[in-house]
Amino acid sequence: MRIQCPFCGERDSSEFTYLGDATVRRPDPSAPEQYFEAVYLRDNPAGRHEELWYHGFGCRSWLRVTRDTRTHEIFTVEMYNDATTETNQEAARA
Amino acid sequence: MSGHRLGKGGLIDRQRALTFQFDGRRFTGHAGDTVASALLANGVQLVGRSFKYHRPRGILTAGSEEPNALVELRTGARREPNTRATVAELFDGLEATSQNRWPSLGFDVGAINSLLSPIFVAGFYYKTFMWPAAFWEKVYEPLIRKAAGLGRASEQSDPDIYEKAHAFCDVLVIGGGAAGLAAALSAARAGARVILCDEDFVLGGRLNGDRREIGGCSGVEWTQRAAAELESLPDVRVMRRTTVFGAYDGNTFGAVERVSDHLPTPSPHQPRQRLWKIVARRIVLATGAIERPLVFGDNDRPGVMMSSAARTYLHRFGVAVGHSPVVFTSTDDGWVTAFDLARAGIAVRAVIDTRTKISASLLSGAKQTGIYTLLGAQVVATQGSHGLTRVTVRKHDGGMENLKADALCMSGGWNPNIALSTHLGGRPRWSDELSVFLPSELRGTIVAGAARGSFTLAAALREGAAAGAEAAQSTGHDAPAWSAPTVDDELSGVTPCWRIADSRGKAFVDFQNDVTADDVTLAAREGFTSVEHLKRYTTLGMGTDQGRTSNVNGLALLAAATGRTIPEVGTTVFRPPYTPVSFGAFVGHHRGKDFRPTRLTASHRWAAERGATFVEAAQWLRAQWFAEPGETDWLQTVNREVKSVRSSVGVCDVSTLGKIDIQGKDAATFLDRVYINMISTLPVGKTRYGIMLREDGFVMDDGTTAHIAPGHYVMSTTTVNAGKVMQHLEHARQVTWPELDVQIVSITEQWAQYSIAGPNSRRLLERLLGGAIDVSNEAFPYLACAEFQWQSMRARLFRVSFSGELAFELAVPARYGDATIRALMTAGQEWGVVPYGLEALGVMRIEKGHVAGNELNGMTTAADLGLGRMMSTKKDFIGRVLAGRPGLVDANRPALVGLKPVDRSKRLFAGAHFLSSGATVALNNDQGYLTSVAFSPMLDHWIGLGLLARGQARVGERLRAYDPLRSGEIEVEVVSPVFFDPEGARLKG
Amino acid sequence: MAHSQIELTPRAAFADLPITAPGSGVVVQERDELGIASVLARRGQHEALTKRVRERFGIELSPGPRRSAAGGCAFIATGPGAWIVTVERASNGCVTSLTDALGDLAAISDQSDGQAVLRVSGPKAREALCKIVPIDLHPRIFRSGAVAATVAAHVGATLWRLDDDPSGHAVFEIAVFRSLAESFWRALSESAAEFGVRMNGRG
């Protein structure tokens, strides 16, 4: 499988580590009842899946990859968090 | 019989004679021969015995689909079994041996299996060897292995080197026949980067085995011109002897290049084989077609071969497969063989065509050449002990005729070679018109020529050229119009004939696995009507050839036996590798000590000079102990190291621990969120032990974090978890809290770090550092840290201790690591400094009750390890919520305790399980287990750490440590996990 | 007793590595004297950092995996907001000057010893590298100044291409973790063996 890393370009999937569902957010610590679901419960869709991949043997970015779990076709790959486009809000305010 | 080599013709070098041996007999062939063509040229028809019945077998094909002619090549360490003689290139001095026969090929005891064949029917393994179960291992399996099976692997280490390589292209063309060459030419002329792979050592495919004209020159000449043009282009790579064996996701292909297989031994530094990983933007699949056998009685007799193979031996190798051949065909193509053989002066005995009507041109051809023609007729039997001597033909009128023949060329039609198209799950679809399976549509792939059922040369050239142009265009190269050269269309009529009814003897479908037509019908009768069941029950198509010549015939027979059509029966798909690939190619450089990369610390050379014994820790090699002359036992060495540290001073390389630089305005906040304890309160110049959890509440790793400069922290991790922690922190930084200003980078490799431990460690450091930093207890107390100038470098010092002794960790830039360890030894001579290894470190940490990998096993909580009070209640951190769930705060959970044998002379073994006295040995009486043990030289007996249910409340209790595999059962006493210096007075000294 | 002032001699990552197949197809040079630091932009300071690097070093940071160099200093982009900076003949000294210039906008960490760098050139450099690096090294694709953080023979590696040498051959540099230098060298030298290997002096 090949993943088009937004920074590095297209690379073999062996450079990446998979983490699963990218839509899961860390729940608010004041809502402990949501943690069980966030940590343990996962859908296993046959088809489009938004998932997290870590380019550990590359730019070390966490990526959001949309992939078809049946065909391994990859539709989109984006930085989970693009540090290079963030503006310094304090600097902007100053 | 001799003189099978014709006087002229073929792509062999008649000036270069090569001698070779087959089963000890010496023969001569030529450069350009395969082992098969050279054997046939020498009149050798019998080359092996079959897998199950030990029937004599000959050469069936001229290609990689060969099921029969498997031989052992070479001898000694280079002996390679199951090599297809039809693709093995001849070299001078080659030694080949037939397989699967004993004592000799001509007389084989195992052939008695043939007489016992009623028990060797479909499913015989299942039916015969069922009971009693114990017999399987002791009796049946050895028996079967001796009687059946293929070649013998060499038991010596492979002396050759193998390597891997990566290639990228716009257009990958698989197959170097007419269609592939046309595709490569048109893509290359358009400016695309092209890779053309062909498994053969000569490009051209069928063009070498047929007598065709393209644009006024011979097919062979055209091939040579095409190859020359391709090889002149800088962005084209032509790879001969290269089999694309697998298609993988993302247009990635595996290919094996047989760099030196055609040489007696590889030249120096030349690999034997090279495994390519090819990434292509577009693929042209031009893998041709494979001719299918006819299924009739004794169709496996040596001398019976594929009609197209006979043509290949004739045209490419200048070999007549027989002096008196017959052609048995259900296709027009079979006639081409007959005419070509006749034109070469070979007396074709007859053409037996299953069809009653054939085209007028074939009839007139037969008349012109005077070939005896039988239409609507079938071969129903063959005779000859080790080679064909006679065939029996049932004529159209039902009468029988015996014909003398020394070769039978059979032509049952062509099956597109679709294997690669199915590797990614593509389902073949049946064409009623062509009676073949065609490849399905594939992303990024264009199929051209015979591989998509276009069996004429004109179509191959036309489709190849179009495919190449389309592939180039879709990768941004505007192809100029390139029209394929015109050729005359040949006749390609076929009337499929799946089985010759009422033929005598065994009619083989799968030659390699000895599966007959009767086996297929029997399986159907027994209810194995699904194609997948048929395959497993009869082993049809499960040989090393993956049923290349047998699958479609098998499906057709199953369809007939169950009254269904072939598409209703379905088909099986192929999986990589297309042809067998040696393990060496997959392993490449990574064998022996290069099996995986090894990480060496800066002190490695020095440690090796000191005679250290090393042990693997993750990828690192760490010194395990440093034996002194006269020490005969590792425990003796380790005891000395521990005592020296505890009584004076020792040095241990701790560079392998992960070190992570953490900076940024929010670094302290970040650390508070990844550690269970508070780091933001840590002043500059101080170090703190920390524990991090996974979000599920279990402990992930531990280590110290030093506040080295304002807003600048250095975190240490365990050696094994360094990479995992880095990934965890990157996840926290990028995914969970992207709003934090924090930068993290691994600096593990930058620093060589040495632990200097023991009551004399301060004196040693003062001597070494010469006042570069004040290391007095007042200036540099327990848990202090500092960066300082030492000679020409910036060094770092940490006052941390894993041994429980007064200890420091000195970090220097790694290039000074070798010099520093030597300087430490010199500086410590006065106090008898010793280097100590991982084992002594382990003993000391167990004596101190410090947890390590055995306790941080992914199933323990901070509370289990006695560290529950570290969990801050004033902040949120990863794992906090789920660490508080009932299952993880259950008082009955196993918790860390110390254990001593009641009989102090007894040895403890890690892994022993705890049972209360009197409890029966049963899983539900399990109380926990010993995680770590060591012989404590300070206490002079074995000690251990363990995880015991409600452990902390059970100090003083006696238990049984149950270890049936080693020690049996030992009575142990539950104690505090801190065995030595429980007040911690030593480390604060 | 007087302080024993022991002279500490540095040891290069690729010191004493054997050449098993001498020849001239692939030329390697150890880059032990290179000063190396990781530079990680602080949050939201990417633009400011770009500007500062332009002012102080005369280097234009281009987006993506590129190497931008001037006056013996090179910024090698290995990730978003992440660079390896190399300074010729600076060794560990480069960290101080980088911190002075950029410390408010980026986290600087010394990697002069952590990264072991080899220069790989010669007529067969590309053929040898393609055996261990899963990167398309075609001259039109991996151009001068291109960078790839990747994996080489199971070893994490950063590869970049410099300007061609005077004879027109491509010149690459490849950085691996110091502890892996020996393993990496065995993989590279085995890959290059069929072409012959020559070791140039350090630089």
Ligand SMILES: [Zn+2]
């Ligand atoms: Zn990347």
